[in-house]
Amino acid sequence: MSNQEKGFPISHIVGFLLSITFTVVALLVALKTDLPKTTIMFVIGGLAVLQAGLQLIMFMHLNEGKDNYSKIIHTVYAIFMAVVIVIGSIWVVTAGHSIH
Amino acid sequence: MDIKWDQLLVSGDPLILGSQIAIVLTMVGVVAALSYFKKWKWLWNGWLTSVDHKRIGIMYIIMGVLMFFRGGVDGLMMKAQTAVPENTFLDAQHYNEVFTTHGVIMILFMAMPMLIGIMNIVIPLQIGARDVAFPQLNLLSFWLTFAGAMLFNVSFVIGGSPDAGWTSYFPLAGKEFTPGVGNNYYMIALQIAGIGTLMTGINFIVTILKMRTKGMTLMRMPMFTWTSLITSLIIVIAFPIFTVTLLLGMMDRLYGTHFFTVSGGGLDMLWSNLFWLWGHPEVYIVILPAFGIYSEIIATFTKKRLFGYGSMVISIVLISALSMLVWVHHFYTMGVGPAVNTVFSITTMMISIPTGVKMFNWLFTMRKGRIEFTAPMMWALAFIPTFLIGGVTGVMLAMAAADFQYHNTLFLVAHFHYTLIPGVVYAVFAALYYWWPKVFGFKLSEKIGKWHFWLFNIGFNLTFFPMFFLGLQGAVRRSYTYSEESGFQPLFLLSGVGALILAAGFAALCYNIYWSIRHAERTTANDPWGNARTLEWATATPVPHYNFATLPEVDSLDAYWEMKKNNKGFTLDKNQIKPIHMPGNSGLPAIMGGIFLVFGFFLVFEWHLLAAIVGIGIIAGLIMRSFESNDGYHVPVDEIVKHERTWRGESKWKAK
Amino acid sequence: MEGKINTSAPIEYQSEQSKLNILGFWVFLAAEIILFATLFSVFGVLKDRTAGGPAGSEIFEIKDVIIQTLLLLTSSFTAGIVIFEMRRGNRRGLIIWLVITLLFGLGFLSMEINEFMHYYHEGATMQTSAFLSSLFVLLGTHGAHVTLGTGWAILIIIQLLTKGINPTTAGKMHIWSLYWHFLDVIWIFIFTFVYLAGVL
Numbered sequence: 022m023s024n025q026e027k028g029f030p031i032s033h034i035v036g037f038l039l040s041i042t043f044t045v046v047a048l049l050v051a052l053k054t055d056l057p058k059t060t061i062m063f064v065i066g067g068l069a070v071l072q073a074g075l076q077l078i079m080f081m082h083l084n085e086g087k088d089n090y091s092k093i094i095h096t097v098y099a100i101f102m103a104v105v106i107v108i109g110s111i112w113v114v115t116a117g118h119s120i121h
Numbered sequence: 122m123d124i125k126w127d128q129l130l131v132s133g134d135p136l137i138l139g140s141q142i143a144i145v146l147t148m149v150g151v152v153a154a155l156s157y158f159k160k161w162k163w164l165w166n167g168w169l170t171s172v173d174h175k176r177i178g179i180m181y182i183i184m185g186v187l188m189f190f191r192g193g194v195d196g197l198m199m200k201a202q203t204a205v206p207e208n209t210f211l212d213a214q215h216y217n218e219v220f221t222t223h224g225v226i227m228i229l230f231m232a233m234p235m236l237i238g239i240m241n242i243v244i245p246l247q248i249g250a251r252d253v254a255f256p257q258l259n260l261l262s263f264w265l266t267f268a269g270a271m272l273f274n275v276s277f278v279i280g281g282s283p284d285a286g287w288t289s290y291f292p293l294a295g296k297e298f299t300p301g302v303g304n305n306y307y308m309i310a311l312q313i314a315g316i317g318t319l320m321t322g323i324n325f326i327v328t329i330l331k332m333r334t335k336g337m338t339l340m341r342m343p344m345f346t347w348t349s350l351i352t353s354l355i356i357v358i359a360f361p362i363f364t365v366t367l368l369l370g371m372m373d374r375l376y377g378t379h380f381f382t383v384s385g386g387g388l389d390m391l392w393s394n395l396f397w398l399w400g401h402p403e404v405y406i407v408i409l410p411a412f413g414i415y416s417e418i419i420a421t422f423t424k425k426r427l428f429g430y431g432s433m434v435i436s437i438v439l440i441s442a443l444s445m446l447v448w449v450h451h452f453y454t455m456g457v458g459p460a461v462n463t464v465f466s467i468t469t470m471m472i473s474i475p476t477g478v479k480m481f482n483w484l485f486t487m488r489k490g491r492i493e494f495t496a497p498m499m500w501a502l503a504f505i506p507t508f509l510i511g512g513v514t515g516v517m518l519a520m521a522a523a524d525f526q527y528h529n530t531l532f533l534v535a536h537f538h539y540t541l542i543p544g545v546v547y548a549v550f551a552a553l554y555y556w557w558p559k560v561f562g563f564k565l566s567e568k569i570g571k572w573h574f575w576l577f578n579i580g581f582n583l584t585f586f587p588m589f590f591l592g593l594q595g596a597v598r599r600s601y602t603y604s605e606e607s608g609f610q611p612l613f614l615l616s617g618v619g620a621l622i623l624a625a626g627f628a629a630l631c632y633n634i635y636w637s638i639r640h641a642e643r644t645t646a647n648d649p650w651g652n653a654r655t656l657e658w659a660t661a662t663p664v665p666h667y668n669f670a671t672l673p674e675v676d677s678l679d680a681y682w683e684m685k686k687n688n689k690g691f692t693l694d695k696n697q698i699k700p701i702h703m704p705g706n707s708g709l710p711a712i713m714g715g716i717f718l719v720f721g722f723f724l725v726f727e728w729h730l731l732a733a734i735v736g737i738g739i740i741a742g743l744i745m746r747s748f749e750s751n752d753g754y755h756v757p758v759d760e761i762v763k764h765e766r767t768w769r770g771e772s773k774w775k776a777k
Numbered sequence: 778m779e780g781k782i783n784t785s786a787p788i789e790y791q792s793e794q795s796k797l798n799i800l801g802f803w804v805f806l807a808a809e810i811i812l813f814a815t816l817f818s819v820f821g822v823l824k825d826r827t828a829g830g831p832a833g834s835e836i837f838e839i840k841d842v843i844i845q846t847l848l849l850l851t852s853s854f855t856a857g858i859v860i861f862e863m864r865r866g867n868r869r870g871l872i873i874w875l876v877i878t879l880l881f882g883l884g885f886l887s888m889e890i891n892e893f894m895h896y897y898h899e900g901a902t903m904q905t906s907a908f909l910s911s912l913f914v915l916l917g918t919h920g921a922h923v924t925l926g927t928g929w930a931i932l933i934i935i936q937l938l939t940k941g942i943n944p945t946t947a948g949k950m951h952i953w954s955l956y957w958h959f960l961d962v963i964w965i966f967i968f969t970f971v972y973l974a975g976v977l
């Protein structure tokens with residue numbers, strides 16, 4: 022921690038401005054462009070992931086502290102499993118002829 | 122809110138009436154005995170509010186044994202019903218209820234509490250700590266598990282038991298097809314217990330990562346600690362899925378939503394998908410600690426270091442990752458399509474690789490070792506061939522195309538009993554025999570232990586081996602009877618006889634505990650087996666409530682073995698002893714458990730007003746917890762000195 | 778477990794128990810990630826199963842959603858300032874920023890309640906279709922978390938007023954801020970995959 026306790030919360034303000042920017046860009050891409058739907062989904066999905074990473078690192082200080090490894094490994098593992106659950110479930114449930 | 126008083130108590134069945142009377146009599150008896158011997162205070166202060174991890178562990182195990190009894194009686198009832206064709210001992214509805222409660226109780230209220238109880242007792246000692254990271258939370262976990270178990274058990278006398286299988290598949294489990302309260306019990310009782318388990322997982326991850334004694338790096342942790350860490354990791358990843366699944370199931374039943382219904386766009390297969398997303402990892406949650414237990418016992422009684430420690434660690438990590446990627450093998454036949462089936466077939470078969478690695482490691486550990494055939498070791502030895510049968514039939518089931526033949530037959534039932542019984546029950550027995558002297562200061566009788574061992578093993582194989590063949594001949598699972606012409610009669614009868622022998626084996630265990638409490642030789646030796654390798658054996662027997670007078674330092678694997686070899690770390694210097702800080706007891710967890718039980722009960726019957734009133738109690742409890750500042754207490758030096766001096770004897774006591 | 782004080786680290790890391798609590802909470806957040814992932818997977822499966830009821834594009838009021846998003850984003854930022862002030866040892870600043878954060882949170886909640894009422898009046902209830910069931914439960918779970926976070930913050934304010942900033946209260950504050958940021962992250966995904974994807 023580079024003692025940022027004194028003075029100005031500069032990293033927070035940068036983080037805030039970035040998050041607003043990401044949101045506005047996502048909005049513009051989604052509502053004001055005529056790109057194909059899948060392209061839009063990839064762009065705004067990517068922006069959401071960027072924004073989540075930003076919150077994790079700039080606000081939640083994921084990599085702060087002495088034993089940050091266990092924190093990071095565990096969180097990354099959970100995120101990986103979250104992706105497996107979402108994509109896996111949707112694939113499994115909609116792939117076969119069972120869907121009606 | 123309309124209370125249907127006449128439907129509240131299950132009536133009309135002599136079996137259930139008998140149990141109701143028995144339950145009331147037992148409760149009256151327990152209350153009377155506690156009052157007569159003036160033991161209420163002892164019970165409350167010494168046990169129910171104790172945050173001592175060893176006591177919490179013992180309470181978990183008592184609960185597990187009671188639930189094993191309940192689940193076992195269910196199992197026997199099913200075996201009695203199917204022993205002869207067209208039997209009328211249980212009717213179809215009753216049989217449905219019995220296999221449902223049997224499955225749920227065995228897995229969630231027998232296997233889980235037993236293993237978590239053993240983890241509670243052993244883990245802090247093995248890593249050289251004085252308690253878990255969050256002692257109060259640990260107690261709350263116990264009470265929530267207990268409340269869930271009690272709520273689930275109440276179902277069979279008040280309102281009716283769940284009857285849609287332990288998997289509780291929709292749409293059968295939905296309100297349209299099972300309008301009674303039985304499946305409400307399932308959704309709500311398991312929810313309460315599940316929250317407790319989730320908190321245990323968090324607690325043990327932090328405990329193992331942060332509370333290890335000086336010098337114990339990750340790769341110097343005993344194997345049981347490793348498997349417990351990975352188990353906790355799977356708990357934290359898998360149980361939230363179950364939380365959501367049960368929540369949605371409850372919403373469908375209580376509030377008319379359409380997640381899994383056949384109308385309104387709901388999708389019944391979504392339940393199967395979510396259930397097994399949790400359910401498969403769950404079976405690894407119960408099996409991994411067992412692998413750790415066997416590793417400790419095999420190393421101890423062959424007097425050799427565990428073969429391939431590193432490969433063992435890698436394989437449990439691989440198993441834990443793969444365990445989250447195989448869930449579809451439980452519903453290949455539901456029409457998920459060939460692509461999905463193929464992928465999950467392959468991932469499932471991949472699990473057998475790390476499992477095989479572990480098998481060979483155990484065998485190589487024993488190779489050229491001088492094996493001592495003690496009771497714990499015998500269970501470990503019996504585990505290997507029986508679990509192998511379970512594993513090999515598992516690979517058969519893993520092939521999606523072949524599974525269409527085995528699916529939903531008794532072949533499957535035999536398979537999973539061949540994994541769960543050696544993988545959980547044998548391990549629990551082995552662990553009980555192994556750690557019993559550490560906890561209570563006397564060994565269980567080896568002689569009665571042999572009876573227990575042989576009866577249980579013969580009974581088990583006789584019960585379940587015939588079921589493979591029954592399944593291949595086409596006997597379906599969950600069917601309450603079969604016809605004379607089917608020709609199933611001889612094997613079913615054989616299997617029924619086996620179950621009786623199995624029950625005799627369990628009775629032998631109970632008798633062993635009773636006999637040993639009364640007659641077994643008492644010991645205060647810290648290492649009663651003589652060959653132990655890990656830190657829990659370095660301190661007094663029975664373990665003092667502060668665990669270690671001074672925290673041990675570790676510089677290799679098998680820390681206690683090294684201490685013995687180099688003869689160091691045994692003498693204690695009075696000047697090293699400082700007052701020890703210990704966490705204080707707390708009554709709040711027990712009270713919260715009670716509140717959750719009542720809350721759950723009201724929700725089951727959809728008495729929302731009452732539930733809301735009790736819900737305020739839950740919030741009040743959380744607020745109290747936030748303001749509580751329980752700083753614990755210090756064990757004075759005098760007390761430690763006195764105790765350490767007695768068990769170490771003067772030679773190992775340096776008084777300056 | 779005793780109050781070993783290590784003054785070089787930020788105040789919330791100065792007691793052993795607070796350190797354990799913070800790591801424990803990260804592990805808990807992993808569980809929360811899975812919990813919401815499961816809800817998202819359910820929504821993903823059921824989102825087109827409207828069973829004759831309204832689809833998302835027919836009922837979403839995207840303007841309101843944008844305001845909700847801005848409220849929550851800003852409150853996540855001010856929650857960051859709360860920790861910043863705490864580490865400076867400025868109790869007054871801490872409490873002021875915390876109250877501001879909660880006001881944004883309450884603003885968000887009241888809009889969410891409004892949104893639910895609006896759906897109700899359009900005849901879109903939890904019982905209408907699988908799509909709406911999953912929508913209400915996903916939004917409701919998030920909203921319930923925000924409500925819980927608000928109540929929790931009030932408890933911490935009381936403790937800060939009576940006990941001041943010490944390693945224990947600071948640890949609680951830190952954990953609370955993790956929770957609050959986390960809820961913002963979840964909202965970003967709801968905003969993207971429920972609302973924006975729904976009106977495309």
Ligand code: HEM
Pocket residue numbers: 193196197199200220221223224225227228232285286287288534538541542545546584597598599600620623
């Ligand atoms: C103690 C001796 C045991 C006996 C005699 C026994 C017997 C049975 C029988 C007869 C069935 C039902 C077969 C059918 O579908 O008709 C069954 C199902 C089941 N058993 Fe056991 N069992 C025993 C121990 C266990 C243990 C230790 C576990 C788990 C740790 C277990 C877990 C299950 C499960 C999950 C089911 C499936 C329930 C369902 O179909 O929903 N059993 N058992």
Ligand SMILES: [Cu+2]
Pocket residue numbers: 400401404447448450451
């Ligand atoms: Cu499985």
